[in-house]
Amino acid sequence: MVLPALSLGLTSITYPSVYVNSSAIVSLAEMDIARGPLMYNVTNHSACVFWRTTDSTNASIQYGLNTSLLETVSSSTLDTVHRVRIAGLQLGTKYYYKVVSDGVPGEMYHFRTAPADGQAFKMIIMGDNRPISDTPVQPQAFSDITDRVIAEEPNLVVLTGDYVYSVTTIAGDNIAKWSAFKAIIDQAAHYAPVYAAIGNHDTGLWTGTLILQYFLDAFEQHNEASTYFSFDYAGVHMMILDSEATNTPLRITGDQYTWLTNELQASQGRMKFMIAHAPMYPLSHIGSSLDVNITERDALQQLFESTNVTVFAAGHDHLWNRITVNGLVHLITGGAGAPLYHTLWGGDFLHYTKAEVSRNLVDISAIGLDAGVKDNYVLPYVGPIEIFLRVVGNTSTRMAGTVPSIYFSQVPAQKGYSWDGAPNATVLTGLPAAPGPHILDVYAENGDSVWSHARFVFTTSGSITTTTTTTTTTSQVPGIQVELILLAGAAGIVIIIVVLVLLRSRRTG
Ligand SMILES: [Fe+2]
Numbered sequence: 001m002v003l004p005a006l007s008l009g010l011t012s013i014t015y016p017s018v019y020v021n022s023s024a025i026v027s028l029a030e031m032d033i034a035r036g037p038l039m040y041n042v043t044n045h046s047a048c049v050f051w052r053t054t055d056s057t058n059a060s061i062q063y064g065l066n067t068s069l070l071e072t073v074s075s076s077t078l079d080t081v082h083r084v085r086i087a088g089l090q091l092g093t094k095y096y097y098k099v100v101s102d103g104v105p106g107e108m109y110h111f112r113t114a115p116a117d118g119q120a121f122k123m124i125i126m127g128d129n130r131p132i133s134d135t136p137v138q139p140q141a142f143s144d145i146t147d148r149v150i151a152e153e154p155n156l157v158v159l160t161g162d163y164v165y166s167v168t169t170i171a172g173d174n175i176a177k178w179s180a181f182k183a184i185i186d187q188a189a190h191y192a193p194v195y196a197a198i199g200n201h202d203t204g205l206w207t208g209t210l211i212l213q214y215f216l217d218a219f220e221q222h223n224e225a226s227t228y229f230s231f232d233y234a235g236v237h238m239m240i241l242d243s244e245a246t247n248t249p250l251r252i253t254g255d256q257y258t259w260l261t262n263e264l265q266a267s268q269g270r271m272k273f274m275i276a277h278a279p280m281y282p283l284s285h286i287g288s289s290l291d292v293n294i295t296e297r298d299a300l301q302q303l304f305e306s307t308n309v310t311v312f313a314a315g316h317d318h319l320w321n322r323i324t325v326n327g328l329v330h331l332i333t334g335g336a337g338a339p340l341y342h343t344l345w346g347g348d349f350l351h352y353t354k355a356e357v358s359r360n361l362v363d364i365s366a367i368g369l370d371a372g373v374k375d376n377y378v379l380p381y382v383g384p385i386e387i388f389l390r391v392v393g394n395t396s397t398r399m400a401g402t403v404p405s406i407y408f409s410q411v412p413a414q415k416g417y418s419w420d421g422a423p424n425a426t427v428l429t430g431l432p433a434a435p436g437p438h439i440l441d442v443y444a445e446n447g448d449s450v451w452s453h454a455r456f457v458f459t460t461s462g463s464i465t466t467t468t469t470t471t472t473t474t475s476q477v478p479g480i481q482v483e484l485i486l487l488a489g490a491a492g493i494v495i496i497i498v499v500l501v502l503l504r505s506r507r508t509g
Contacts, residue, residue, distance in 0.1 A: 037099045038189040040220035044091035044114040057102035089113045109190040117235030118359030126352035127160025127315030128334035134165045136180040141350045142337030160315030161199025161277030167211045178214045198227045199277040203245045237267040243278035250292040264307035272309045279314035279332045284341040320347035320366045323388045324409035385444040387454035401430040412444035
């Protein structure tokens with residue numbers, strides 16, 4: 001574990017008893033537990049457990065490979081806050097446990113130790129569960145998703161931000177909101193460590209004052225007062241980034257950037273996952289994510305590429321999306337309960353992301369509320385270059401003359417762009433000004449001489465009418481069989497695109 005040198009002034013929060021276990025039916029066995037137990041700092045040979053009691057008690061944990069719980073580790077210190085470490089565990093193993101306060105045992109839960117470095121483990125990534133309005137009441141979908149996450153028995157859970165609607169200077173309101181959130185997420189933390197990036201709704205900045213103590217109190221993380229930190233799990237370097245609460249929201253700069261750079265360079269030989277709230281290639285929050293400063297976003301992308309980062313996962317946009325840029329996989333997984341965002345790119349379904357990770361294989365799935373796999377992506381990726389369109393400008397509109405943002409899943413050996421059937425050019429020029437449809441063909445060749453082709457159809461209408469058009473044609477380009485995949489939608493403001501159609505091609509034998 002490596003922590004940056006931060007002092008964020010975490011202050012203790014006293015929770016009125018009305019909020020303690022507010023959503024649970026408290027049994028006699030649990031009557032002394034005010035919060036927890038929560039798993040944290042789980043390694044391949046140890047695990048830490050946090051819980052809080054309403055009165056000072058001594059503390060112990062009974063644990064074992066089955067429900068017999070033959071082992072015990074104890075702390076004789078009388079306190080209301082308990083952190084007990086279980087050591088000497090077997091790697092990659094499921095253990096059962098109960099916390100015991102002054103001899104009173106709690107409920108039985110279980111957790112998994114990390115496997116050996118490079119071996120497979122399961123990680124859940126999800127975020128943006130916040131309520132639809134400024135209320136403590138969490139979405140039912142968040143509770144339902146959490147139940148499914150628990151059933152997955154993951155090794156760890158990682159959250160991408162926006163847990164409450166707002167943090168204000170009214171302590172009672174904040175306590176009510178965060179208690180409602182913790183009543184749900186703590187159920188997952190009984191079974192697996194929960195790590196969390198901070199979202200813009202969690203900082204207080206939204207209402208004018210930076211207030212971090214509620215976020216910091218909500219998660220054990222590494223028992224340190226920090227909004228960005230790193231840890232290693234089964235040989236994978238995990239980095240939780242703060243895109244919101246430093247002095248420069250929506251930017252990774254200053255001390256954090258220095259820390260990030262040093263960490264990445266020191267972990268060159270390991271697989272690396274980045275977790276933040278704001279995405280680098282947003283679909284809805286365009287211009288109000290880490291793309292607020294394009295030059296810095298591109299420099300961050302370059303840093304991640306040069307240090308072999310595997311995945312950058314974020315939320316903020318309430319949807320699911322995956323784009324691969326020069327080998328770096330970007331996920332947006334913001335579908336844990338907040339109102340969904342509808343964009344040209346789809347993905348507007350409630351979900352969590354399951355990542356099964358090992359040294360040789362990363363298998364990523366978006367799992368919907370109906371338990372169905374909505375999308376799946378596997379690394380290492382084998383196939384032709386993927387071609388993506390992203391649009392700079394709010395509401396995904398693009399003015400005539402501006403240049404569409406085209407990204408490739410890997411650096412092409414060759415590439416070409418063609419507007420309206422003109423000869424291929426190596427440099428992309430802007431959307432033609434003439435009213436009517438304009439076809440952009442993009443070609444990319446990978447190292448095996450396999451060509452990819454994508455076709456995007458823009459219609460410049462000059463009106464403010466929003467139109468949706470479905471196109472079912474196919475086309476043929478020399479040597480390439482084109483298969484139509486429709487990504488249809490519409491967005492309209494002033495002189496803009498009305499229709500976007502994506503054609504993605506694949507070469508046939
Ligand atoms: Fe957000």
